[in-house]
Amino acid sequence: MNKEAIAENLRAHTLKVTPQRLKIVESLNTYGHLNIDMLYREVKESHPNVSLATVYKNLAIMTQNGLLEEVKISGHKSVFEVKKAPHIHLHCSRCGKIEDIEIDLSYVKAEAEKRSGYIVSGSEAVMVGVCPECRHNR
Amino acid sequence: MNKEAIAENLRAHTLKVTPQRLKIVESLNTYGHLNIDMLYREVKESHPNVSLATVYKNLAIMTQNGLLEEVKISGHKSVFEVKKAPHIHLHCSRCGKIEDIEIDLSYVKAEAEKRSGYIVSGSEAVMVGVCPECRHNR
DNA sequence: TATTTAAGGATAAAGTTTATCGTTTACTGG
DNA sequence: CCAGTAAACGATAAACTTTATCCTTAAATA
Ligand SMILES: [Mn+2]
Ligand SMILES: [Mn+2]
Ligand SMILES: [Zn+2]
Ligand SMILES: [Zn+2]
Numbered sequence: 001m002n003k004e005a006i007a008e009n010l011r012a013h014t015l016k017v018t019p020q021r022l023k024i025v026e027s028l029n030t031y032g033h034l035n036i037d038m039l040y041r042e043v044k045e046s047h048p049n050v051s052l053a054t055v056y057k058n059l060a061i062m063t064q065n066g067l068l069e070e071v072k073i074s075g076h077k078s079v080f081e082v083k084k085a086p087h088i089h090l091h092c093s094r095c096g097k098i099e100d101i102e103i104d105l106s107y108v109k110a111e112a113e114k115r116s117g118y119i120v121s122g123s124e125a126v127m128v129g130v131c132p133e134c135r136h137n138r
Numbered sequence: 139m140n141k142e143a144i145a146e147n148l149r150a151h152t153l154k155v156t157p158q159r160l161k162i163v164e165s166l167n168t169y170g171h172l173n174i175d176m177l178y179r180e181v182k183e184s185h186p187n188v189s190l191a192t193v194y195k196n197l198a199i200m201t202q203n204g205l206l207e208e209v210k211i212s213g214h215k216s217v218f219e220v221k222k223a224p225h226i227h228l229h230c231s232r233c234g235k236i237e238d239i240e241i242d243l244s245y246v247k248a249e250a251e252k253r254s255g256y257i258v259s260g261s262e263a264v265m266v267g268v269c270p271e272c273r274h275n276r
Numbered sequence: 277t278a279t280t281t282a283a284g285g286a287t288a289a290a291g292t293t294t295a296t297c298g299t300t301t302a303c304t305g306g
Numbered sequence: 307c308c309a310g311t312a313a314a315c316g317a318t319a320a321a322c323t324t325t326a327t328c329c330t331t332a333a334a335t336a
Contacts, residue, residue: 015314016301016303016313016314017302017303018301018302018313018314018315021314049316049317050315050316051315051316052293053293053294053295053315053317054314054315054316056292056293057294057315058314060293060294070212072210072211072212073210074208074210077292088246088250090254090256090258092256093259101250103246103249103250105246107245108241108263108265109265111241112226112228112239112241112265113267115241116237116269116270117270117273118228118230118265118269118270119267119273120228120265120267121231121267122265122267123263123264123265124263124264124266125243125246125262125263126261126262126263127246127247127250127256127258127260127261128258128259128260128261128262129251129256129258129259130256130259131254131255131256132254132255132256135255135257153282153283154281154283154332154333154334155333156282156283156333158283158284174323174324187286188284188285189286190323190324191284191285191287191324191326192284192285194323194324194325195284195325196283198325215323
């Protein structure tokens with residue numbers, strides 16, 4: 001995804017297009033899921049005197065506006081990602097890697113609604129385990 | 139669940155039985171899911187000069203030892219609960235309530251393993267929505 | 277009941293997040 | 307383009323959260 005497409009996405013969410021924001025979204029496009037410290041380091045590479053507060057403020061507003069999503073991972077700092085089609089997460093407990101996988105949870109949702117009386121509007125799921133690479137390297 | 143059963147549970151996890159720990163587990167038995175502030179307030183009621191550090195230390199050690207579990211809820215502080223059979227969570231976005239529901243995720247797990255090559259050892263899932271009470275009261 | 281050691285309380289230190297405020301920059305409309 | 311406006315930025319203080327330290331207290335053991 002190129003800069004102009006990212007800028008489009010920012011404008012679509014009524015956010016001004018700034019170099020810092022472009023870099024945040026670019027980094028997320030490249031790496032998938034990053035926490036605040038990783039993002040701060042990323043942005044600093046191209047904008048050495050960016051303020052940490054800027055990264056905080058941008059993650060907050062971009063998450064509120066639905067451009068980004070926060071993913072809470074047990075035992076780690078939250079990571080952020082660009083919002084995309086619903087999916088669940090795989091978390092490798094060895095190397096810490098986080099992967100997306102599209103598995104349909106509508107059965108779980110339907111079952112939860114039926115048995116609880118809730119009306120469910122969203123869901124988050126994380127499966128924890130060991131990735132193939134970590135398994136092979138001992 | 140009575141005090142002696144809780145004490146048993148603590149001993150089973152090689153933890154000394156202290157009044158502060160009893161109160162923490164009692165409160166969790168009563169209310170289900172509580173965050174650190176709620177637990178601090180709870181323990182203070184019966185032990186007015188408990189230190190916040192004691193609550194932190196106990197939640198950490200009891201979670202490490204597998205007596206408690208931490209549940210990360212989007213947009214809120216983590217809540218803790220007494221470890222029990224695997225289950226998923228329902229979170230009401232109106233009143234904040236958190237409920238347990240036992241829904242089998244083995245299909246999701248199997249599918250994730252098959253398609254990713256991971257070996258999955260655990261999972262966490264939260265369904266967000268509106269509970270029946272909140273729905274009825276407008 | 278004495279001994280040992282984990283746990284508690286008080287509080288300092290460290291770490292994280294948010295608020296403030298003056299300056300800069302992106303956008304708008306002429 | 308350019309000027310005006312509001313949003314965003316950087317710097318930094320303040321607030322808030324969590325962990326570490328250290329001395330005292332109390333639970334377990336025999
Ligand atoms: Mn993802
Ligand atoms: Mn639960
Ligand atoms: Zn791995
Ligand atoms: Zn509700």
